[in-house]
Amino acid sequence: MQKNLERYQRQLIIKDIEEGGQQKLFKAKVLVCGVGGLGSPVLTYLAAAGIGNIGLCDFDVIAPSNLNRQFLYTPKELGKQKAHIAKAKLEKFNPDVKITAYSDKLNEENAGEIFKNYDIIVDAMDNFPSRYLINSVAYKNSLPLVCGGVCEFEGILTTIVPKENTICFQCIYPFKPSIKLTSKVFGILGAIAGTIGSIQALEVIKLVLGLRCLKNKLLIFNGLENIYRVKDVLKKNDCTICGN
Ligand SMILES: [Zn+2]
Known part of the structure; x- marks a missing residue:
């Protein structure tokens, strides 16, 4: 489909993008896992930039407590499937973009099947x-992965590129917290999720354009103090996912 470039005019004049870069964005295939507080800004900015093929994956339905941060949804849509509502909104927002919605819960079996249709994966869980x-599935399939996480006033972010033998998420968090521990409800502020989600979208765009990303690095954002720190992370040689 011929796209109207006028929509992208303000990014086309950026030296590192121009028409060649925009064509790469149109051709990119990106899957966003989780369509919540992080997924809302990630998906919105990917669609805005003209990422041509976007997959989104979430099995959940919209609950009232989602609405302080998950701006793809409104009170009228409570109880509806997030994946379907998000797909409809994003298609309306940018008709140039092909959106595929998956409302399955990811597991070892289906994740590989879904991931293989994409060039880049975003962890917005x-x-x-x-x-x-x-x-684990992204590393096994040599797919770049942009991970983001938020809790209260803090956020973290890293970009993993298996083909370049970078660190993986498990090198940063080698301890597997029990399900019980992680199911504890923690605080999330919409503006913090918005900050980290926006940077995740930016990392995806830079991966597509071949620009410098947060590889082997962990970005830590402290929203209370307005401090961004980027620290180097070393690969764990005994990592069960990426270790040599
Ligand atoms: Zn690792």
Whole structure:
């Protein structure tokens, strides 16, 4: 489909994008796992940038307590499937973008099948078991993965590129917290999720354009103090996912 480039005019004049970069964005295939507080900004900015093929994956339905941060949803849509509502909103927002919605809960079997249709995976989940699963399947399939996480006034972010033998999520968090521990409800502020989600979208765009990303690095954002720190992370040689 011929796209109207006028929509992208303000990014086309950026030296590192121009028309060649925009064509790469149109051709990119990105899967976002989790369509909540992080997924809302990630998906919105990916669609805005003209990422041509976007997959989104969430098995949950919309609950009242989602609405302080998950801006793809409104009170009228309570109880409805997030994946379907998000797909409809994003298609309306940018008709250039092809959106595929998956409302399955990710597991070892279906994750590999879904992931193989994409070039880049985004972890926008809110629990450790899903993060470990996504990390393992993305690494096994040599797919770049952009991980983000938020809790109260803090956020973290890293970009994993298996083909470049970078660290993985499990190198940063080698301890597998029990399901019981991670199911504890923790505080999330919408603006913090928005900050980290926006940077995740930016990392995806830079991966597509071949620009410098947060590889082997962990970005830590403290929203109370307005401090961004980027620290180097070393690969754990005994890591069961990426270790040599
Ligand atoms: Zn690792």
